[in-house]
Amino acid sequence: MATPLQPQHLQPRLLALDPGEARIGVAVSDELGIYAHPRKAIRAKPEADAIRAIVRLVEAEAVAEVIVGLPLTLRGEQGHQAEAFRPFVAAVHGALKVPVREVDERFSSAQAAAEAPGLAGKRDGSLDSASAAVVLQGVLDSRRGGVAR
16 A cells, blocks of 8 residues: 655745846745745846845745855955945845845856856846856755755
């Protein structure tokens, strides 16, 4: 006799942002907290419009936590690139009622391009969102203690 399937435990949804000068890559976790799915990138300017779009996305997707990828130096320190996005991160913190956590996103764009070579060089935001998905997948995997891919 087959054993009944165990109900899956739904996990709080996470949203990852990969901020850039022109676009902000976006990815959202699935309901089980297993996979990161890229979403359409958000235009970075004007910043107020970008923040409003992020707030709408958090509400629409019932997001419980936002992960912001910041580019650290090869030493793991915050360099000028990470510091340049500090005002944006502060604005995201101020606009949301959910926790906002920063994580290292070094090499996420290179990894995204390696996993989907057709995205390399694209300027439509798809590589930015694929990069956000790489960052989010790393967070999801670390929280589960394993690798889903």
